[in-house]
Amino acid sequence: MAIKVLLSEKKVNIILRRLCHQLIERHLDFSNVVLIGLQPRGTNLLKQLLILLKKEGLNSIKFGKLDTTFFRDDFRRNHQPLNARTTEMNETVEGKNVVLIDDVLFTGRSIRAALTAIDTYGRPKSIELLVLVDRRFSRHLPIQPDYLGAQIDALQGDKVKVVWSKSSQKSIVYLEKNNE
Amino acid sequence: MKKLSVAHLLGIKYLQLEDLHLIFETATHFKEVINRPIKKVPSLRDITVANLFYENSTRTKLSFELAEKRLSADVINFSANQSSVSKGETLVDTVNNILALKVDMIVIRHPNPGAAHFLSKQVDSCIINAGDGTHEHPSQALLDAYSLIERLGDLQGKRIAIVGDVLHSRVALSNIYALKMLGADVKVCAPKSLLPKHINSLGVTYSSDLMRVLNWCDAVNMLRVQNERMDLSYFPSDREYSQNFGLNYERLKKLRKEILVLHPGPINRGVEITSEVADSDQAIILDQVENGLAIRMAIIYLLGSQLNISE
Numbered sequence: 146m147a148i149k150v151l152l153s154e155k156k157v158n159i160i161l162r163r164l165c166h167q168l169i170e171r172h173l174d175f176s177n178v179v180l181i182g183l184q185p186r187g188t189n190l191l192k193q194l195l196i197l198l199k200k201e202g203l204n205s206i207k208f209g210k211l212d213t214t215f216f217r218d219d220f221r222r223n224h225q226p227l228n229a230r231t232t233e234m235n236e237t238v239e240g241k242n243v244v245l246i247d248d249v250l251f252t253g254r255s256i257r258a259a260l261t262a263i264d265t266y267g268r269p270k271s272i273e274l275l276v277l278v279d280r281r282f283s284r285h286l287p288i289q290p291d292y293l294g295a296q297i298d299a300l301q302g303d304k305v306k307v308v309w310s311k312s313s314q315k316s317i318v319y320l321e322k323n324n325e
Numbered sequence: 326m327k328k329l330s331v332a333h334l335l336g337i338k339y340l341q342l343e344d345l346h347l348i349f350e351t352a353t354h355f356k357e358v359i360n361r362p363i364k365k366v367p368s369l370r371d372i373t374v375a376n377l378f379y380e381n382s383t384r385t386k387l388s389f390e391l392a393e394k395r396l397s398a399d400v401i402n403f404s405a406n407q408s409s410v411s412k413g414e415t416l417v418d419t420v421n422n423i424l425a426l427k428v429d430m431i432v433i434r435h436p437n438p439g440a441a442h443f444l445s446k447q448v449d450s451c452i453i454n455a456g457d458g459t460h461e462h463p464s465q466a467l468l469d470a471y472s473l474i475e476r477l478g479d480l481q482g483k484r485i486a487i488v489g490d491v492l493h494s495r496v497a498l499s500n501i502y503a504l505k506m507l508g509a510d511v512k513v514c515a516p517k518s519l520l521p522k523h524i525n526s527l528g529v530t531y532s533s534d535l536m537r538v539l540n541w542c543d544a545v546n547m548l549r550v551q552n553e554r555m556d557l558s559y560f561p562s563d564r565e566y567s568q569n570f571g572l573n574y575e576r577l578k579k580l581r582k583e584i585l586v587l588h589p590g591p592i593n594r595g596v597e598i599t600s601e602v603a604d605s606d607q608a609i610i611l612d613q614v615e616n617g618l619a620i621r622m623a624i625i626y627l628l629g630s631q632l633n634i635s636e
Binding site: 222227230231267 | 327328329347351354358361362363365366367368369371372627629630631632633
């Protein structure tokens with residue numbers, strides 16, 4: 146299986162810092178903001194952003210982890226069941242500015258599921274989307290990010306993966322070519 | 326991705342340990358869902374479930390119906406006493422007529438042991454057993470085991486007592502299967518007249534001394550005396566039963582430790598359990614009801630996910 150690095154460690158770190166500053170630019174003190182990482186991999190990005198935001202003096206940011214399995218539109222369309230992951234939503238989203246966070250934006254279907262799922266916790270004032278990687282020209286739905294790390298081009302069968310290292314310094318984004 | 330090893334839920338006997346863990350794990354996610362401001366998910370929006378109740382039921386029927394509705398399934402309810410069953414229609418005919426309405430899943434409670442199993446062989450649909458006579462009541466055993474795990478952690482080596490009308494209890498049989506599979510030590514306590522003949526073959530021990538059993542166990546499941554299934558007298562009087570096998574506050578206070586008290590409901594207050602115990606902090610009866618909803622959502626979700634839309 147051919148593997149190609151799309152974003153190096155250095156590039157990922159620069160992008161994370163930029164995304165962090167864009168969030169601060171838009172939301173300043175984050176008083177009415179809830180950052181929500183989408184399970185399973187968006188929560189890693191959320192964790193990295195929270196570390197960087199803390200370095201900027203923002204210590205009490207409200208956040209949660211949302212699993213969208215029960216809201217997905219491919220239930221009964223897979224030969225395997227969709228297994229859920231943990232949801233940790235201790236913050237109310239009623240009247241809040243919510244930022245959904247995911248690592249790779251592909252078809253947009255997960256984000257649609259998240260938009261429905263978030264409503265079960267209340268009616269947010271607004272919802273924005275932050276992604277590390279946007280796979281261009283592959284959207285099934287009219288969904289676009291408000292904060293974007295990098296745009297990449299990949300064929301339909303290829304996989305774009307983000308490897309999060311424990312120390313945020315060594316995270317990379319790579320492409321796994323489908324050789325079939 | 327994990328899936329159940331069965332296409333129907335007919336009894337705990339047919340499940341594997343991995344199935345139990347998958348159901349519990351999924352139920353934990355649904356327990357979070359049913360505590361949200363909006364308690365509904367759209368997963369089963371294109372599935373229709375028929376609830377067939379040939380026997381009276383309050384909590385199981387309500388729990389299944391609510392679980393189906395929380396999953397966005399369409400629900401039709403059928404009670405035998407208000408149907409053509411009284412005109413002589415057979416079970417298979419009734420179910421095939423219901424299936425002709427394009428129903429995807431059947432939840433059935435029936436007074437005859439094996440009814441759900443029989444139906445799964447006769448009709449082309451997913452069957453969930455909600456109690457078949459004195460045989461099995463798998464969803465109740467799953468919610469009991471889940472409630473115990475929630476309080477006691479892993480059940481490996483934990484001591485669980487089942488007290489009361491074991492002979493007529495489908496809850497007892499399903500509980501024994503589930504608890505043994507999870508590694509618990511199970512002891513039954515009942516008048517000899519209310520024990521099945523082959524109780525030893527289930528891998529449980531027996532004692533008729535309630536105080537000794539209570540001192541031994543970490544949790545006790547108090548079964549209801551099933552007067553409606555008793556065709557003859559199994560004990561002299563309710564008073565005598567209560568004196569020997571009833572759980573009251575004095576007995577609980579005399580124990581060297583605090584034990585959990587479960588009851589599948591409906592309670593005969595003053596017979597197998599007093600009001601004081603049923604309403605005490607040690608009783609987790611209402612936890613069982615809440616967990617029952619999450620467990621039934623998990624069962625329907627996992628079985629429903631196997632009804633592939635492309636087939």
